Amino acid sequence: MEFLTWLEMTDFSTWLRESDWGYPVLLCFHAVGMGVVVGISWMYSARILGYAKSFPLEGFERLFSLAWFGFVINAASGVLLFVGEPRRLAATPAFWIKMVLIVCAGLSLWALEKALHGMDDADALPGAGGAAAREVVVTGAARTAAIASIVFWLAAITAGRIIGYTMPPPPL
């Protein structure tokens, strides 16, 4: 708590709270990052669950790099958003719930990525020649990770909205 109070008293934190542009700019980055990381995660999940089967899975590799970039943008902007209101956010349950959900969503994304590479390796196995080699078997693990990714990001977005509605008033 003392650290949070100290953080709140810093010039930077004060500037964030009092400036007209600090929060809006941070929220812009946060919205764009969200669109990128959640959008790509959901598209990949859809593909894993059977949508657009003609779309080759390796096509998602570069998109994943972009998704992680979006994740990093939101981690950075999220840290700065926290720096602006550390005590109020620390006292908001929805904030902690969102953090847990984001970790879960990140883990799902990591599991999806692992599933992608795992399936690429499976293609190289001897005996899987000809047309059969291009047909990648979507494992149950990949499907579970896909559904988890959809649900966790959905819940994180909802929790994010609830933070704004349930933040306590500024401490005296």
Place this chain on the structure above:
Amino acid sequence: MTEAEVLQWIKDLPIGAAVRQSRWLFALGETLHFIGLCLMVGGLLIVDLRLLGYIRRIPMRAALAFLPFVIVGFLINLATGTEFFMTDPFMYWPNPAFKLKMFMVLLGGVNALVFTVMEHRHVLVLGRDERTSPLGKITAGASLAIWFCVILLGRLLPTFEGSTSFF
């Protein structure tokens, strides 16, 4: 009818009244609006980045198979956006960020129309690694830029609330 009368008529519609009375309904609308945003951005990234050549080794037809997500996302946001507007037309209508955002949405629509009418059937035949025409790339780049701006302007609506101009 005057502008104020039209806005008042919109404000008096039942949907606006219902949402004004329930913060929960408004929060639900916001959450759905973000979901629509993510669906649109996800779908657009696949389609536009394939058109631009940033992602390759994908038959164009397969990339375009993600267009329905863009449309569904857009429709969700059109519906929730209309809901928001109906709760407080007098706040949104004069807001310069709102006006510019709506203009950009229309521009996005025009850009999509240009692509659909002029490029869609030409790009459908493109296989893995095959490049798009200049017009295909221009509409794809414009699409990303336009919808990026729409997101930013949406985020800036509260900042310009009560203002009548950006300056």
